[in-house]
Amino acid sequence: MDILRFITAGSVDDGKSTLIGRLLYDSKSIMIDQLEAIEKQSKNKEDGEIDLALLTDGLRAEREQGITIDVAYKYFSTPKRKFIIADAPGHTQYTRNMVTGASNSDLAIILVDARNGVVEQTRRHSIIASLLNIPHVVVAINKMDLVNNSEDIYNNIVIDYAAVATSLGLKDIKYIPISAINGDNIVEKSPVFHWYQGESLLHILENVEVANDINYTDARFPVQYVIRPQTEALHDYRGYAGKVVSGIYKVGDKITVQPAGVESTISAIEIGGKQVTEAFAPQSVVLHLSDDIDISRGDIIVQKDNQPSVENELDVLLCWMGNKPLIAGNKYLLQINSRVTRAVVKEIEYKLDVNSLLKELAPEQAGLNDIVKVKIKTATPIPFDSYKKLRVNGGAILIDETSNVTVGACMIQ
Amino acid sequence: MSQHRLDYLDQLESESIHIFREVAGQFERPALMFSGGKDSIVLVHLALKAFRPGKFPFPLLHIDTGHNFQEALDFRDTLANTIGEKLIVRNVADTIKEKNLTEQKGKFASRNALQTYTLLDTIEEFKFDACIGGARRDEEKARAKERIFSVRDEFGQWDPKLQRPELWNTYNGRIHKGENVRVFPISNWTELDIWNYIKRNEIELPSIYFAHDREVLEWQGQLVATSAFIQVDDTDKVAVKKVRYRTVGDMTCTAAVESTAANIDDIIKEIIATKTSERGETRIDDRVSEAAMEDRKKNGYF
Numbered sequence: 239m240d241i242l243r244f245i246t247a248g249s250v251d252d253g254k255s256t257l258i259g260r261l262l263y264d265s266k267s268i269m270i271d272q273l274e275a276i277e278k279q280s281k282n283k284e285d286g287e288i289d290l291a292l293l294t295d296g297l298r299a300e301r302e303q304g305i306t307i308d309v310a311y312k313y314f315s316t317p318k319r320k321f322i323i324a325d326a327p328g329h330t331q332y333t334r335n336m337v338t339g340a341s342n343s344d345l346a347i348i349l350v351d352a353r354n355g356v357v358e359q360t361r362r363h364s365i366i367a368s369l370l371n372i373p374h375v376v377v378a379i380n381k382m383d384l385v386n387n388s389e390d391i392y393n394n395i396v397i398d399y400a401a402v403a404t405s406l407g408l409k410d411i412k413y414i415p416i417s418a419i420n421g422d423n424i425v426e427k428s429p430v431f432h433w434y435q436g437e438s439l440l441h442i443l444e445n446v447e448v449a450n451d452i453n454y455t456d457a458r459f460p461v462q463y464v465i466r467p468q469t470e471a472l473h474d475y476r477g478y479a480g481k482v483v484s485g486i487y488k489v490g491d492k493i494t495v496q497p498a499g500v501e502s503t504i505s506a507i508e509i510g511g512k513q514v515t516e517a518f519a520p521q522s523v524v525l526h527l528s529d530d531i532d533i534s535r536g537d538i539i540v541q542k543d544n545q546p547s548v549e550n551e552l553d554v555l556l557c558w559m560g561n562k563p564l565i566a567g568n569k570y571l572l573q574i575n576s577r578v579t580r581a582v583v584k585e586i587e588y589k590l591d592v593n594s595l596l597k598e599l600a601p602e603q604a605g606l607n608d609i610v611k612v613k614i615k616t617a618t619p620i621p622f623d624s625y626k627k628l629r630v631n632g633g634a635i636l637i638d639e640t641s642n643v644t645v646g647a648c649m650i651q
Numbered sequence: 652m653s654q655h656r657l658d659y660l661d662q663l664e665s666e667s668i669h670i671f672r673e674v675a676g677q678f679e680r681p682a683l684m685f686s687g688g689k690d691s692i693v694l695v696h697l698a699l700k701a702f703r704p705g706k707f708p709f710p711l712l713h714i715d716t717g718h719n720f721q722e723a724l725d726f727r728d729t730l731a732n733t734i735g736e737k738l739i740v741r742n743v744a745d746t747i748k749e750k751n752l753t754e755q756k757g758k759f760a761s762r763n764a765l766q767t768y769t770l771l772d773t774i775e776e777f778k779f780d781a782c783i784g785g786a787r788r789d790e791e792k793a794r795a796k797e798r799i800f801s802v803r804d805e806f807g808q809w810d811p812k813l814q815r816p817e818l819w820n821t822y823n824g825r826i827h828k829g830e831n832v833r834v835f836p837i838s839n840w841t842e843l844d845i846w847n848y849i850k851r852n853e854i855e856l857p858s859i860y861f862a863h864d865r866e867v868l869e870w871q872g873q874l875v876a877t878s879a880f881i882q883v884d885d886t887d888k889v890a891v892k893k894v895r896y897r898t899v900g901d902m903t904c905t906a907a908v909e910s911t912a913a914n915i916d917d918i919i920k921e922i923i924a925t926k927t928s929e930r931g932e933t934r935i936d937d938r939v940s941e942a943a944m945e946d947r948k949k950n951g952y953f
């Protein structure tokens with residue numbers, strides 16, 4: 239059994255939370271007491287039906303307003319897979335929370351309200367899905383019950399979305415008509431969509447191939463912590479603890495430690511205290527090297543014949559998440575995996591217009607939820623890969639040093 | 652490439668170890684909250700995998716309400732001893748005396764709310780900057796919303812409307828003096844994942860997790876063990892039943908479930924078949940209000 243992490247995205251009220259509720263309900267992943275609790279809550283509403291969105295809208299403020307504010311994580315499994323769901327908010331104001339949920343997702347379900355078609359927020363979330371390089375996208379055209387399950391309306395929305403997808407370069411897109419509220423096409427294929435040739439949503443989720451999304455070629459091992467027992471018995475023990483974020487390491491491999499560029503050989507690998515001959519992504523391991531060299535947290539161990547870039551000038555696509563605006567010249571901390579360094583945003587090259595996808599050149603500043611292209615200079619050279627090629631070593635965050643808050647998501651080009 | 656595939660438990664394990672090591676790398680004075688319950692026992696095992704043959708870069712910390720199951724306390728001490736790690740225990744009873752706090756009254760008078768005071772005092776005493784806890788997102792709807800690195804202000808308060816963005820596996824643990832971070836390495840594990848992991852790794856648990864005879868009273872459909880901490884009235888139906896515990900909390904607010912499951916395999920079968928959630932079946936304290944957990948967290952609770 240493996241894991242599929244997915245997110246539900248799309249505009250306000252398109253039915254994301256209801257869809258998750260339906261998926262959990264129909265796959266029998268909801269317990270009686272949880273159901274009783276939301277039944278009680280739903281009674282306050284006029285129609286008397288249970289409101290499945292309450293399963294994920296867990297905060298008081300969310301229930302009061304009937305909206306999602308922050309990501310809820312939900313879990314269920316079928317004999318095929320364990321699913322980790324991130325239910326994202328649709329409101330523009332909370333886009334940064336959607337980005338949080340999207341950053342770890344293998345797949346995005348982008349919901350579209352069949353009555354409204356593709357709207358600004360659909361585009362915004364699609365842009366984010368494409369920036370974050372989410373490998374798989376399912377466009378779920380929801381509330382089909384409100385448009386008489388019309389094939390024409392469905393087809394028109396597919397055509398509209400396909401244009402967006404092409405301009406964004408989204409890959410592996412599937413389309414599906416659904417009614418989250420009635421459960422049509424969610425777990426089972428529904429006869430109301432007799433004209434639809436594809437599979438049910440759950441079937442798609444169970445079968446999308448994710449193992450190939452792991453990169454086994456470009457080996458990267460950010461050092462998180464150095465284990466040095468310094469006891470008599472283990473006097474010379476020095477293990478580098480970290481996670482193989484990509485690739486494969488074998489005992490005997492010639493490696494380079496970046497950014498210093500020092501070379502050595504892997505002398506031993508341990509997993510959970512046991513000696514092994516190789517380690518691969520995404521295992522957490524301890525590496526030992528044959529030479530006594532100075533390595534600390536923030537360094538990255540790579541294969542000698544497969545190097546990342548090591549530079550201090552970065553081209554970055556940036557989702558701005560700060561309440562205060564980003565202005566060229568501002569200084570931040572940049573954190574990439576375990577490495578933290580000072581950085582300055584030297585120049586805002588352009589801002590992306592979410593509707594037209596046109597670039598506004600050299601804007602004065604960027605505000606909350608803006609997507610901009612910037613040039614960043616770091617105090618010291620950092621080892622990185624292009625995010626497009628290697629998500630696990632091309633994503634970085636910007637931290638405001640005065641508030642300590644994470645204010646930017648960087649996709650290094 | 653098929654030999655290079657991790658199954659779901661290995662993936663979860665690796666993610667949790669990564670989180671542990673981030674805590675070790677980012678904080679000066681972390682602590683691992685350890686109660687002797689199954690989730691915190693799994694945390695300890697993950698920490699062993701993350702740091703051995705080195706020492707844990709943090710002590711174990713237990714806030715003892717004085718209402719715990721003796722079996723869990725004994726297990727706690729034995730495990731800390733066996734692995735040779737430091738255990739700090741702070742007692743809610745002492746805080747009550749020192750601060751002259753008012754205890755709850757009534758049948759199941761609980762110290763659940765008061766333990767937050769002891770926790771915050773202990774954080775202050777040792778200047779802990781990170782507290783690692785075994786909360787899982789599948790447990791409760793407010794927990795489902797919390798980040799893995801959850802920043803708390805100097806009063807320990809969680810502000811669910813102002814959580815930091817948390818991207819990829821890049822955790823931002825920077826805080827101001829006085830603030831601290833609650834870290835939840837097993838956020839993405841479900842109850843069933845925990846049991847499957849315990850089975851796979853042959854992890855030992857306190858005996859109360861397995862079916863045993865116990866004197867219990869029936870209260871609103873739940874079975875509560877009779878003890879010195881609760882009031883038993885003449886009208887109460889008291890009987891000896893075969894029970895086990897699904898969670899281990901205070902004796903005043905944790906209910907047992909009727910069961911004959913005497914080993915891990917039987918328990919896993921029961922968990923797969925159950926129609927009731929872990930907290931729904933066993934926690935008396937969540938029933939107070941719709942948002943009981945959210946409110947407690949806002950006030951500094953784990």
Ligand SMILES: Nc1nc2c(ncn2[C@@H]2O[C@H](COP(=O)(O)OP(=O)(O)OP(=O)(O)O)[C@@H](O)[C@H]2O)c(=O)[nH]1
Nearest residue numbers: 250251252253254255256305306328381417418419
């Ligand atoms: N008729 C109909 N109504 C639906 C359907 N799906 C959702 N709804 C309704 O649409 C409204 C919004 O649903 P939610 O699930 O809360 O929407 P959301 O996308 O999660 O909203 P945010 O998270 O706030 O962005 C609710 O009143 C739902 O009952 C559907 O398939 N058909």
Ligand SMILES: [Mg+2]
Nearest residue numbers: 254255305306
């Ligand atoms: Mg929602």
